Amino acid sequence: MDISKHLNSEELNTKDKQPLYLQIALLIADKIQKQILPSGTKLPPERELADLFAVSRTTAINAYRKLEQQGLVWTKVGSGTYVAQARDAESLFEVPWPQLFTAYPQNPLASILRDIVSTPAPGTISLAPGMPDPALYPMETFTELFNHNIGRTPPSDFGYIPIEGYNPLRRAIAAMLSEKGISASTENIITLSGSQQGLYLLSKVLLEPGDYVVMEASTFIGAIQVFQSAGARILSLPCSEKLSLELLEDYLIRYRPKLLYMIPTYQNPTGRVMPAHERQNLIKLAKHHRLVIVEDDPYSDLYYGEQPPQALKALDSYGGVVYLGTFSKILFPGLRTGYLAGPPVLINRLALEKQLIDLHSNNIAQWLMAMFLNEGKLAGHLTTVRREYKKRRDTMAKALRRLCANDIEFNVPEGGFYFWCKLKQSGTSQQLLQEAVKNRISFVPGEAFHTVPTLDNEFRLCFTTHNEAVLLESVQRLAKTFAQLTKKNRANDAPPSSVWPII
Numbered sequence: 001m002d003i004s005k006h007l008n009s010e011e012l013n014t015k016d017k018q019p020l021y022l023q024i025a026l027l028i029a030d031k032i033q034k035q036i037l038p039s040g041t042k043l044p045p046e047r048e049l050a051d052l053f054a055v056s057r058t059t060a061i062n063a064y065r066k067l068e069q070q071g072l073v074w075t076k077v078g079s080g081t082y083v084a085q086a087r088d089a090e091s092l093f094e095v096p097w098p099q100l101f102t103a104y105p106q107n108p109l110a111s112i113l114r115d116i117v118s119t120p121a122p123g124t125i126s127l128a129p130g131m132p133d134p135a136l137y138p139m140e141t142f143t144e145l146f147n148h149n150i151g152r153t154p155p156s157d158f159g160y161i162p163i164e165g166y167n168p169l170r171r172a173i174a175a176m177l178s179e180k181g182i183s184a185s186t187e188n189i190i191t192l193s194g195s196q197q198g199l200y201l202l203s204k205v206l207l208e209p210g211d212y213v214v215m216e217a218s219t220f221i222g223a224i225q226v227f228q229s230a231g232a233r234i235l236s237l238p239c240s241e242k243l244s245l246e247l248l249e250d251y252l253i254r255y256r257p258k259l260l261y262m263i264p265t266y267q268n269p270t271g272r273v274m275p276a277h278e279r280q281n282l283i284k285l286a287k288h289h290r291l292v293i294v295e296d297d298p299y300s301d302l303y304y305g306e307q308p309p310q311a312l313k314a315l316d317s318y319g320g321v322v323y324l325g326t327f328s329k330i331l332f333p334g335l336r337t338g339y340l341a342g343p344p345v346l347i348n349r350l351a352l353e354k355q356l357i358d359l360h361s362n363n364i365a366q367w368l369m370a371m372f373l374n375e376g377k378l379a380g381h382l383t384t385v386r387r388e389y390k391k392r393r394d395t396m397a398k399a400l401r402r403l404c405a406n407d408i409e410f411n412v413p414e415g416g417f418y419f420w421c422k423l424k425q426s427g428t429s430q431q432l433l434q435e436a437v438k439n440r441i442s443f444v445p446g447e448a449f450h451t452v453p454t455l456d457n458e459f460r461l462c463f464t465t466h467n468e469a470v471l472l473e474s475v476q477r478l479a480k481t482f483a484q485l486t487k488k489n490r491a492n493d494a495p496p497s498s499v500w501p502i503i
């Protein structure tokens with residue numbers, strides 16, 4: 001069915017105050033309600049819709065999102081947007097949940113990315129999530145700790161405990177940080193249900209809508225989402241090569257940002273390590289401006305050569321660095337145990353906020369973690385995972401060099417989880433992903449790590465989740481994808497467009 005004749009750009013009123021995306025959504029909704037567009041009808045792809053109405057792609061995407069929220073259309077990943085089933089009389093009395101929800105600022109691509117990345121087709125090798133290898137989780141040690149100690153622990157340890165966390169774990173974390181040069185005692189620590197919760201709590205206690213936050217470009221998507229949903233305005237600090245302190249100072253003077261969020265060691269996604277002198281200069285500048293720095297540090301124990309420089313928190317001479325740590329990457333994410341180190345005044349305020357969410361984090365995980373640390377089990381485990389991940393990194397780097405050298409460039413990360421790759425030819429990583437999923441390989445395209453929607457030619461591969469054989473297979477599939485794309489572009493005999501469809 002050619003439905004373009006039913007969608008007429010002349011019906012839009014550009015002088016109307018109503019945004020264009022809403023006008024388009026209303027127009028389509030009207031045709032659906034009048035059954036001009038019956039259920040099951042495939043609607044034009046976003047790009048075509050944009051052309052039909054002479055609007056931007058973002059406007060078209062937003063129009064479809066609006067219709068989706070109203071339950072009038074649905075999107076099938078990789079296939080398109082369809083008119084939903086007509087509602088029967090009963091369903092008219094259903095609670096219109098989506099309309100009750102509070103506003104949720106979200107990059108329109110985020111849900112699409114989530115579909116592609118988190119629900120891969122069977123047989124797909126996903127290099128997308130930042131996951132340690134489940135085969136390396138120290139389950140035996142945790143089982144022994146549990147069995148040996150469950151009868152010796154007072155049951156009251158499993159009742160309600162202080163919001164700030166299980167004290168033996170807080171003490172053990174403070175001792176662990178002290179060994180890394182970070183001076184901390186129990187009252188400086190709050191345990192968390194993952195460091196993601198720390199980001200959320202910080203946003204709740206520090207940010208008002210309209211506040212400025214400085215972030216590296218690119219950076220961790222979970223942090224972007226938290227700060228954006230707090231209504232913060234994001235200032236980007238490009239630092240793939242070197243941190244620009246001049247630009248940061250300009251931001252500090254011009255915008256008085258509430259905080260700077262950084263991952264100084266084995267950054268996610270770029271893998272970059274901030275050199276020691278840069279750390280010192282940053283602290284000097286931050287101290288001068290009394291800038292709060294949120295240092296997110298999930299990866300620094302995962303070094304595959306030399307140890308990285310000391311954490312920013314270890315250099316903190318003005319009490320402005322808030323340190324976030326987690327056991328998700330070095331042990332396993334299901335522990336949901338992270339922690340934050342900061343001044344007691346901040347810990348107290350965070351505890352009040354945490355009380356509203358979960359009263360305190362899970363005692364059993366905290367109890368197990370306290371024993372794991374106190375019995376000195378972490379060092380041995382880290383030696384094992386570092387050895388294994390180093391092998392995987394080297395195998396993958398070699399395979400990428402051998403099979404994809406004409407297509408991508410990348411730096412070999414000195415630690416952490418990720419290869420950050422850049423396409424050599426024109427084109428976006430979105431298009432690459434679209435082709436790659438057909439070859440049952442997936443990864444995260446670079447635009448997911450940006451604060452504003454951008455068409456990006458970078459992408460992230462996680463090398464820790466799978467063993468070397470699977471990693472080799474994944475690079476072969478990637479190389480096959482590049483070969484197919486090259487052939488396709490040649491066949492088209494036209495230069496590849498720089499604006500490619502979003503799947």
Ligand SMILES: Cc1ncc(COP(=O)(O)O)c(C=O)c1O
Binds near residue numbers: 193220222325326327
């Ligand atoms: C930089 C960074 N911060 C925080 C997190 C979240 O970790 P957690 O599992 O402790 O919530 C991740 C996970 O990918 C991360 O990469």
